[in-house]
Amino acid sequence: xxxxxxxxxxxxxxxxxxxxxxxxxxxxxxxxxxxxxxxxxxxxxxxxxxxxxxxxxxxxxxxxxxxxxxxxxxxxxxxxxxxxxxxxxxxxxxxxxxxxxxxxxxxxxxxxxxxxxxxxxxxxxxxxxxxxxxxxxxxxxxxxxxxxxxxxxxxxxxxxxxxxxxxxxxxxxxxx
Numbered sequence: 588x589x590x591x592x593x594x595x596x597x598x599x600x601x602x603x604x605x606x607x608x609x610x611x612x613x614x615x616x617x618x619x620x621x622x623x624x625x626x627x628x629x630x631x632x633x634x635x636x637x638x639x640x641x642x643x644x645x646x647x648x649x650x651x652x653x654x655x656x657x658x659x660x661x662x663x664x665x666x667x668x669x670x671x672x673x674x675x676x677x678x679x680x681x682x683x684x685x686x687x688x689x690x691x692x693x694x695x696x697x698x699x700x701x702x703x704x705x706x707x708x709x710x711x712x713x714x715x716x717x718x719x720x721x722x723x724x725x726x727x728x729x730x731x732x733x734x735x736x737x738x739x740x741x742x743x744x745x746x747x748x749x750x751x752x753x754x755x756x757x758x759x760x761x762x763x
Contacts, residue, residue: 588646589644589645589646589651589684589687590644590645590646591642591643591644591645591687591688591691592642592643592645593640593641593642593643594631594641594642594643594653594655595643596628596631598643598650598653599624599627599628599631600624601643601649601650602627602631602643602650602653603621603622603623603624603627605650605651605652605653605674605675605676606621606622606627606653606674607621607622608676608677609674610622612677613709614709614710614712614713614735614737614738614742615674615708615709615710615713615716616674616709617709617735617737617742617744619737631655633657634655634656634657637657637658638699639655639656639657639658639669639696639699639701640654640655640656640692640695640696640699641653641654641655642654642655642688642691642692642695644675644679644684644687644688646679646684650676651675651676651678651679651684652673652674652675652676652679652684652685652688653673653674653688654671654672654673654674654688654689654691654692655671655672655692656669656670656671656672656692656696656701656704657669657670657672658670659703659705667700667701667702667703667759668701668702668703668704668705669696669701669703669704669705670704670705670706670707671689671692671693671696671704671705671706673685673688673689673692673716673719675688680715681715685715685719686719686722686723689719689720689723690723693723693749693751696751697751697752700752700759700760701751701752702750702751702752702753702754702755702759703748703749703750703751703754703755704725704748704749704751705728705746705747705748706720706725706745706746706747706748706749707744707745707746708720708744708745708746708747709735709742709744710742710743710744710745711730711742711743711744711745713745717745717747720747720749721747723749724749725747725748725749726747726748726749727745727746727747728746728747728748729746730743730744730745730746731743731744731746
């Protein structure tokens with residue numbers, strides 16, 4: 588039985604290994620060199636320092652996926668928009684668990700005041716990521732053709748969006 592919880596510092600090694608596999612074998616991320624555990628720990632700490640969720644999914648005590656959101660852009664006007672990221676262990680992919688993990692991330696992002704989630708999906712052929720986002724109500728917002736070069740070929744990015752909570756129907760509490 589899988590469970591989702593906030594990530595812990597002790598999860599960084601597993602998070603790093605999952606992400607490294609995607610860097611080295613996939614096109615969902617445009618990084619070409621896998622970050623070290625120290626780098627991943629710093630990235631996680633940055634997300635948490637902003638009060639944003641950083642989750643892991645466990646199965647049998649083993650981390651099989653992680654998801655987090657980070658400000659879409661650093662300028663203050665973007666403070667209600669975040670970009671989501673989700674990565675599953677290669678053996679957990681395609682089993683529906685990513686959808687459960689992303690659904691929980693959406694819920695937690697809303698709880699901290701995010702009004703718009705944005706997915707920037709590497710590779711327009713990334714049917715798994717596009718599909719899980721569509722299944723959770725993300726809609727296409729556009730694509731940028733041939734903006735990344737990895738594994739000897741040009742790759743597109745697909746941008747998807749989802750309004751959460753009140754979305755743009757109301758002004759935020761600190762609508763200044």
